[in-house]
Amino acid sequence: GENVGLHLPTLSVQEGDNSIINCAYSNSASDYFIWYKQESGKGPQFIIDIRSNMDKRQGQRVTVLLNKTVKHLSLQIAATQPGDSAVYFCAENKNNQGGKLIFGQGTELSVKP
Amino acid sequence: DGGITQSPKYLFRKEGQNVTLSCEQNLNHDAMYWYRQDPGQGLRLIYYSQIVNDFQKGDIAEGYSVSREKKESFPLTVTSAQKNPTAFYLCASSIFPGTGTEAFFGQGTRLTVV
DSSP: OBOOGGGOOEEEEETTSOEEEEEEOSOTTOOEEEEEEEOTTSOOEEEEEEETTOSEEEOSSEEEEEETTTTEEEEEESSOOGGGOEEEEEEEEOGGGTTOEEEOOOEEEEEEO | OOOEEEEOSEEEEOTTOOEEEEEEEOSOOSEEEEEEEOTTOOEEEEEEEEETTEEEEOTTOTTEEEOOSBTTBOOEEEOTTOSOOOEEEEEEEESSTTSOOOOEEOOOEEEEEO
């Protein structure tokens, strides 16, 4: 399953399928990007990050892709599980802005068993 | 265990009252942040602090105040000047302000005006 940014804030996938969550970031000067997972009523949890000198980074079952040309970030989750159901946020950081993060709107991922 | 602790988890406030949300961290982080989250929305930055006794306004600072008297603590006061204070408030901290590192979040305080 795949969403196309802010126009589709909800993504529904079948358990075991791969998920792709997209994010368009705002500032070409941003040099550090993070994906967070937020479960209902809880604070965001770090998933994976990537710096602007990279275009791909892999973690456990997750991959982040960065396309600086079009200011686009994506999170790929392999073999999506029911425990992956949550809201996913991308965040960008600008080095000259004191380390504060700018968050996207978020995408709600729903995994059907 | 190391982490960020926010209290209380739920808070009710009458209109016209000030209320203070607590945020404590034992991660030895320099920078601390307050974000506001409304239903179905992303996080918006209220205030942040890179060092003790110093803090800066974020994007939506009006109606809020903070202090940073200790490295471990960054309380947020929601004043009566905040017109729509009902929201989920999140505190975060990070190691090196300005160099791009992840922020660690607390579990949030849900404030409701009654």
